[in-house]
Amino acid sequence: MYAFEFERPSTLADAVAALSDGEAQPLSGGQTLIPTLKQRLASPGKLVSLTGISELQGIRVDGGNLSIGAATPHAQVAAQDHYPVLAHLAANIGDPAVRNRGTIGGSLANNDPSACYPAAALGSGATIVTNKREIAADDYFTGMFDTALDEGEIITEVRFPVPQRAAYAKFEQPASRFALVGAFVAQYADGVRVAVTGASNEGVFRWTEAEKALLANFSADAVSGLTLDGAGMIADVHGSGDYRAHLVGVMTRRAVAAAG
Amino acid sequence: MPMDGGIGAATKRREDVRFLTGTGNYTDDINMRGQAYVHFLRSDVAHGRITAIDTGVAEGMPGVVRIFTGADFEGVGGIPCGWQVTDRFGAPMQEPAHPVLAQGKVRHVGDPIAAVVAETREQARDAAEAIAVEIEELPAVVDMKAALEDGATKVHDDLTSNLCYDWGFVEDNRDSVDAAIKGAAHVTTLELVNQRLVANPMEPRVAVGDYNRASDDSTLYTTSQNPHVIRLLMGAFVLGIPEHKLRVVAPDVGGGFGSKIFHYAEEAFVTFAAKALNRPVKWTASRSEAFISDAHGRDHVTKIELALDKDNNFVAIRTHTLANMGAYLSTFAPSVPTYLHGTLMAGNYKTPNIYVNVKAVFTNTVAVDAYRGAGRPEASYQIERVIDKAARELGVDPIALRRQNFITEFPYATPVAVEYDTGDYVATMDKLEEIADIKSFAARRAESEKRGKLRGFGVNCYIEACGIAPSSLVGQLGARAGLYESATVRVNATGGITVMTGSHSHGQGHETSFAQVVAEMIGIDANMVEIVHGDTARVPMGMGTYGSRSLAVGGSAMVRATEKIINKARKIAAHLMEASEADIVLKDGQFSVAGTDKSVAWGDVTLAAYVPHNYPLEEIEPGLEETAFYDPSNFTYPSGAYACEVEIDPETGKVTIERFSAADDFGNIVNPMIVDGQVHGGIAQGIGQALLEHCVYDEDGQLVTGSYMDYAMPRADDLPFYTVDHSCQTPCTHNPLGVKGCGEAGAIGSPPSVVNAVIDALQSGGYKVDHIDMPVSPSRVWQAMQG
Incomplete structure (x- = not known):
């Protein structure tokens, strides 16, 4: 990697100040950024670690919400039992080393089109809380590796409304074990949400057609006749757009069935 | 039941203790005093003509010792091929030059263009990025069928086409096979692809070159399955170093699966550069580099x-x-x-x-x-x-x-x-x-x-x-090497044994299984037998490990050498017991005289071999060390x-x-x-x-x-x-x-x-x-x- 300066502030205010330097980049668990640096594919002048800030750590239950500090590693999310589906999703990200380092805030800020957490956040209608504002998940994911975050804006917390029932079905890409297609289905008092990761060239998206069908009848059969167009889907050595479109249907049905 | 630790025993692998506790000695564990590091600037295009290389800026970068390009290797040999196939018309295959560093053209993503030697790895890499290379891109030849079409872009300008050889086997069978198929009741046809794979041993390749100016000796430490073959190919065909001035060491090697049989340009480079710079030069491949440089x-x-x-x-x-x-x-x-x-x-x-x-x-x-x-x-x-x-x-x-x-x-x-x-x-x-x-x-x-x-x-x-x-057979088929194997069995005065085998273990467990064989033959504990491999300075010329050959060929050489040891030891035992050699029986590490209660222990015989106070000196030499070369039939x-x-x-x-x-x-x-x-x-x-x-x-x-x-x-x-x-x-x-x-x-x-x-x-x-x-x-x- 190229040389860079390194700061590890202990307060959010210090982190924001450190990031005001245009050359600076935030570093959370580093599970994407560190390999990128090692490949010399990024050259930030300064890295500001967010892992020393106690405000960004921890999990708390707040009414019907589960609030997770942005710098909380996946392993801790996997260990909580307030939102079991989210725990299950976190427990299947990467391997133990990844889960002990990678953080929910880092994953959402990166918005990898095949990552699991974006599906959970969008599928749960989560709120992404930053040092400046609260962003609804529906407004947050703006495309592959793209989010509504401004330069220097830091995610501080993610608030998940805990659904009545939910499930996440992930079909793994054989090499990376990221989601080739992952479908997150959640039912709330006021509606059903279906969020799909891994499939689209636009990144995570809501399958509104499936949501409507499930609102009328929350069963796998209700979505079995629905199809998606493979044209806008990712096509690579692991599968065509048509295959991914097909898998979205399969994974959505499985998630609905698993949600019970 | 097999004897404890002998042939047939499921003995636990003794080498695993060091592998699993982090005390192995892999090539990357070798660090020489004053060593410099090399980073290879590799082509990021598949095919192109190098029109200019400007190393000026890079040479002034911190820590840079020297930058080498293809021009530095003009007059140096290329990487040789060890097998010449004759095509079905009786002509030799087309064999292109393979320079250590690219000369004129780059031919695949990963082809090394320049090598930067610097005080640290990062400095070498920094400087490599500052080298300005101009490449006129050429169409990439990727698909094999397209590569053979008339007018296809040629990978090697000096060859007549992209066809290395058109081989028929057995060519004389061609017509009879055609006829048999024509007359058959049923013919099943299948078109299939056996896809390209990357070997991916756990340990990426590493090479350390060292040079001793006082003795003019070169040493290469490398992740190899066959150090003698590397010594021969690199010494004779690339760098012109006679074998007695070149030592190749392949210490613990973390898997190879074939990919560490071959002589690679990076090995030649570090050996060459160590002499040119009079200091050790080390290269450690990253995993990404392995994907674009391992065969x-x-x-x-x-x-x-x-x-x-x-x-x-x-x-x-x-x-x-x-x-x-x-x-x-x-x-x-x-x-x-x-x-x-x-x-x-x-x-x-x-x-x-x-x-x-x-x-x-x-x-x-x-x-x-x-x-x-x-x-x-x-x-x-x-x-x-x-x-x-x-x-x-x-x-x-x-x-x-x-x-x-x-x-x-x-x-x-x-x-x-x-x-x-x-x-x-x-x-x-x-x-x-x-x-x-x-x-x-x-x-x-x-x-x-x-x-x-x-x-x-x-x-x-x-x-x-x-x-x-069989060496004679493979020689007829175009191999430019013999494929025998060697072993030296050195019995020490107190009875312990060191076996130097030309086979090379890079995960196979030879240190355990080879010791079991020798221990069984003599009837001693397997822990008295130590297996040494992977160092041309210690082991007789051997051909290494691949093709599931180690026990069948290397083990056979070891058996032959051990038989010579036992034959000589019997003579010594006969002398010590004043008996006829024909009456000596070896069992469980004891030599005894058949039909009597007279016996001497293995250790008594080995000690006598090195302290020959009472010894048949007129008949045999002191010492107990034998070498055998085994060529399979x-x-x-x-x-x-x-x-x-x-x-x-x-x-x-x-x-x-x-x-x-x-x-x-x-x-x-x-x-x-x-x-x-x-x-x-x-x-x-x-x-x-x-x-x-x-x-x-x-x-x-x-x-x-x-x-x-x-x-x-x-x-x-x-x-x-x-x-x-x-x-x-x-x-x-x-x-x-x-x-x-x-x-x-x-x-x-x-x-x-x-x-x-x-x-x-x-x-x-x-x-x-x-x-x-x-x-x-x-x-x-x-x-x-x-x-």
């Missing part, structure tokens, strides 16, 4: 035809293969699709007419060479897939069709120039049917179907030629039968392996636990090839699968618990241990049964799918199911 494996495109008579007897096999050589000829690349592949096309079957045609092709990709099995998996895959297809077409049971055509009498001379000494294919198939519990398959299938899954059963047989190889022919049972999720196309059984005949076995481990590892690699691994280039010659994000390695949860059995044993008839070799069997024997099982599962679900190319990934299965 790849396989990459064959084949059409095979199997002809049968009206009674379903095999009458002919004709096969046409395009074999990718990559951009340059790696050390043994030409031999893999020819003599390691064509000679195995008879498989386990008595097919009277066989013709194999192979066209080897240059492309703008990384060189392809031997990878676990090397040519034999490609042969086995074709035969065992086409037999299954034929059985389906003819409506006969695939096992019965195999059994009907088995070779049952030995020795058996095939129509493709080899003679199998022993085997019992009926016995291994019987054993397989038993351990695979084939009788209960229907119940298991019904249970899968209840869960909405398709279950399939696939078998295959395999034969391999191992114990490579034939290959060995391990064989077996494998069965795979898969489930397919018809909604996603995902294949899971539910059961895997292997019945192998390896002849005699020294350490059954190590054999199990070798088979398990081989099957894991075979399943990796069948389901997961695929090295993909795009049409511009860019490597699409250049990391583990896209190159799928098998993981524990991709693999089942295996049922392996090696109780069928037909000992090799021509080596002293009766052993055949087991290192590659799993990788050779497993891919066809996996694919056969997948096709069986799909057919059981009503899907008319005849073939899916490997890797049989979920998307490929799903695509095939769409019709």
Whole structure:
């Protein structure tokens, strides 16, 4: 990697100040950024670690919400039992080393089109809380590796409304074990949400057609006749757009069935 | 029962203690005082003409010692090829130059253009980025068929085309095979791809060059499976250093699977640069670098035809293969699709007419060479897939069709120039049917179907030629090396033994199994025997480890040397006991005089050899050290039968392996636990090839699968618990241990049964799918199911 300066502030205010330097980049668990640096594919002048800030750590239950500090590693999310589906999703990200380092805030800020957490956040209608504002998940994911975050804006917390029932079905890409297609289905008092990761060239998206069908009848059969167009889907050595479109249907049905 | 620690004992691997506790000594653990580091600037385009290299800015960067380019290697030899194939018209193959650093052109992504030597690794890399290289890009030659078309862009301007050779085997069989196929009752044709793989040993390659100005000696520490071969090739053909001034050390090596057989440019570079700079130079490959600089494996495109008579007897096999050589000829690349592949096309079957045609092709990709099995998996895959297809077409049971055509009498001379000494294919198939519990398959299938899954059963047989190889034979076939093996057995005064073997262990457990053999022969504890390998300064000229040859060839040399030791020790014992040598019996480490109670212990004899106060000096010399070189008279022919049972999720196309059984005949076995481990590892690699691994280039010659994000390695949860059995044993008839070799069997024997099982599962679900190319990934299965 190229040389860079390194700061590890202990307060959010210090982190924001450190990031005001245009050359600076935030570093959370580093599970994407560190390999990128090692490949010399990024050259930030300064890295500001967010892992020393106690405000960004921890999990708390707040009414019907589960609030997770942005710098909380996946392993801790996997260990909580307030939102079991989210725990299950976190427990299947990467391997133990990844889960002990990678953080929910880092994953959402990166918005990898095949990552699991974006599906959970969008599928749960989560709120992404930053040092400046609260962003609804529906407004947050703006495309592959793209989010509504401004330069220097830091995610501080993610608030998940805990659904009545939910499930996440992930079909793994054989090499990376990221989601080739992952479908997150959640039912709330006021509606059903279906969020799909891994499939689209636009990144995570809501399958509104499936949501409507499930609102009328929350069963796998209700979505079995629905199809998606493979044209806008990712096509690579692991599968065509048509295959991914097909898998979205399969994974959505499985998630609905698993949600019970 | 085998003696404790002797032949047949499942002794735990003594080397594992250091491997598992971080106390191994790998090449990257070697750091020399004052060493500098090299970083190679590699081409990021597949094909292009270098029009300018400006190192000016880079040379002024911090820490830079010196920057080398192709110009520094003018007058230095190129990387040699160790095997010359003669084509079917009698002409030698086209053999391009392979410079240490690119000269004039770059020919694949990863081709080294310049080498920066600096005080630190990072400084070397920083400076490499500051080198200005202008490359006029040329069209990339990637597809083999396109590469052979008239007017195709040439990878090597000075060759007449991209065709390395057009090889026929046996060429004289060509017409008779054509006629047999024409007259056959049934011909099954199958076109298939044996896809390109990356070897991916756990330890990437490393090389450290050192030079002693006082003595003018050069030393290379390298991750090699055969240090003597590297010394010979690099010393004689590249750098012009005589062997007595060049030492090559391959210490602990963390896996090779073939990819560390070959002599690589980086080895020559660090040795050259160490002398030029008079300081040690070290290179450690990153994993990314390994993907674009280690020789790849396989990459064959084949059409095979199997002809049968009206009674379903095999009458002919004709096969046409395009074999990718990559951009340059790696050390043994030409031999893999020819003599390691064509000679195995008879498989386990008595097919009277066989013709194999192979066209080897240059492309703008990384060189392809031997990878676990090397040519034999490609042969086995074709035969065992086409037999299954034929059985389906003819409506006969695939096992019965195999059994009907088995070779049952030995020795058996095939129509493709080899003679199998022993085997019992009926016995291994019987054993397989038993351990695979084939009788209960229907119940298991019904249970899968209840869960909405398709279950399939696939078998295959395999034969391999191992114990490579009789030197005189391979010499006739174009090898530029002999393939004997060496051993020196040095008995110390107090009875402990150091064996210096020309074989090289890079994961095989030789330190344990070789010691078991010597211990058994003398009747002493295996802990009294130490195995030394991997250092040309300590070990006699040896040929290294590949082709499942170590125990069959290296072990045989060690047996011969130990026999010489025992013969001499008997003379000493006879003298000490004032008995006739003919009456001396060696048992459990004691020499005794037959019919008396007189005996001397092993240690008494060894001490006498070095303290010869009372010694037959007029008859024999003091000391107890013997060397033997063993050149086999034939290959060995391990064989077996494998069965795979898969489930397919018809909604996603995902294949899971539910059961895997292997019945192998390896002849005699020294350490059954190590054999199990070798088979398990081989099957894991075979399943990796069948389901997961695929090295993909795009049409511009860019490597699409250049990391583990896209190159799928098998993981524990991709693999089942295996049922392996090696109780069928037909000992090799021509080596002293009766052993055949087991290192590659799993990788050779497993891919066809996996694919056969997948096709069986799909057919059981009503899907008319005849073939899916490997890797049989979920998307490929799903695509095939769409019709």
